[in-house]
Amino acid sequence: MNPVSRGRTSVGVIGAGLSGLVAAQELTKQGFCVTVFDKSRGVGGRMATRRADHETSFDHGAQYFTARDPIFVTQVDHWLKKGVVATWPDASKQQRFVVLKDGLIQRESRSVPRYVGTPAMNSVCKALSVGLEIKKQTRVTRVVHAADQFELLDDVGASLDKFDRVIVATPAEQAADLLVDFPKIKKQIEKVEMSPCWAAMVTLDAPLTDQWVGAFLHDSFLSWTARNNTKPGRNSTYEQVIVHATPEWTDTHWESPSEEVTQAMLQEFWRVTGIQPRHPIALQGHRWKYAIANEPLLDRCLKGEHDRILVCGDWVGGSRVEGAFLSGWATAEQISHS
Numbered sequence: 001m002n003p004v005s006r007g008r009t010s011v012g013v014i015g016a017g018l019s020g021l022v023a024a025q026e027l028t029k030q031g032f033c034v035t036v037f038d039k040s041r042g043v044g045g046r047m048a049t050r051r052a053d054h055e056t057s058f059d060h061g062a063q064y065f066t067a068r069d070p071i072f073v074t075q076v077d078h079w080l081k082k083g084v085v086a087t088w089p090d091a092s093k094q095q096r097f098v099v100l101k102d103g104l105i106q107r108e109s110r111s112v113p114r115y116v117g118t119p120a121m122n123s124v125c126k127a128l129s130v131g132l133e134i135k136k137q138t139r140v141t142r143v144v145h146a147a148d149q150f151e152l153l154d155d156v157g158a159s160l161d162k163f164d165r166v167i168v169a170t171p172a173e174q175a176a177d178l179l180v181d182f183p184k185i186k187k188q189i190e191k192v193e194m195s196p197c198w199a200a201m202v203t204l205d206a207p208l209t210d211q212w213v214g215a216f217l218h219d220s221f222l223s224w225t226a227r228n229n230t231k232p233g234r235n236s237t238y239e240q241v242i243v244h245a246t247p248e249w250t251d252t253h254w255e256s257p258s259e260e261v262t263q264a265m266l267q268e269f270w271r272v273t274g275i276q277p278r279h280p281i282a283l284q285g286h287r288w289k290y291a292i293a294n295e296p297l298l299d300r301c302l303k304g305e306h307d308r309i310l311v312c313g314d315w316v317g318g319s320r321v322e323g324a325f326l327s328g329w330a331t332a333e334q335i336s337h338s
């Protein structure tokens, strides 16, 4: 049934990552008729969790998040009470983040509390999906005018539906592709560039270290590593290490075979951490084309076509998980007040 026939304002949301889901939940609560589309099999976007062998999993996108804005702090407190997120590292277990260089710990890295989804990073987005109408494995390729509404088209040009309002909640380049018919808003989107990231996922049969659970890596083509199995609620039978490469190295090795890339990342991991090399049980790779915005906007929400097409995402809201949340939230506010 076309949502308009239900007599309420219909909203089509493209993207079931954090920003799209927050906007969809807020608008649903306020009585809008919302449909979410995502090209993937599951929800979460870059707050992703990859299932692996031996009943294990890796958070191979976002690693943890912080909360500073009061609106997000309130939401995180709610998730903490519900068991959807927990703090990590856990100081009561002597867990810590460090900065590593040339095999040596330079210093401990402390900041405001850091949070992760439990039992997996994608739990946050799964919790936000409850009660929403989400059409998964549905790629939208274009948004077009359709009389006084907007129509979403799929990859063969067929109509997915028509909506009174459309929210585009994808990374910047994908948003620009979707909005070719709306040059004014497209021009604003094209100001933002996003960097790629190669991720390697390593499974080992014994713990690597008791010195750290996450490490920022200096003087290396790797930027970050984490022992995923030390996060709360994870299967800790195996040592599961996630390693991220820098945007520059990822760019240079974008087209290289995954096996070659993950082997090179593993060798560099042993060097920069100073841990004696050992043979992994499993080694997988994943490349993120649009990982982090180089210079995110601070608008929270971009508006076009008399405020009826709106764009949100981490790159609009000031970057990262908190920025994505605030952007989705501000976009819902924008629609409900318009």
Ligand SMILES: Cc1cc2nc3c(=O)[nH]c(=O)nc-3n(C[C@H](O)[C@H](O)[C@H](O)COP(=O)(O)OP(=O)(O)OC[C@H]3O[C@@H](n4cnc5c(N)ncnc54)[C@H](O)[C@@H]3O)c2cc1C
Residues within 6 Å of the ligand: 014, 015, 016, 017, 018, 019, 020, 037, 038, 039, 040, 043, 044, 045, 046, 047, 060, 061, 062, 063, 064, 065, 066, 138, 139, 140, 141, 169, 170, 171, 174, 178, 197, 199, 244, 288, 290, 291, 292, 312, 313, 314, 315, 319, 320, 321, 322, 324
């Ligand atoms: C490797 C990596 C490490 C990171 N580390 C951290 C970290 O430690 N801390 C932190 O705070 N943040 C981190 N981030 C960033 C964080 O993951 C993002 O800021 C946040 O998840 C973005 O949410 P979003 O809703 O804006 O976008 P996304 O999560 O990208 O969601 C967009 C959704 O749109 C869908 N989509 C795209 N195009 C289409 C289309 N045409 N049709 C239908 N669906 C479409 C995608 O499938 C996706 O589900 C990291 C990201 C990566 C990749």
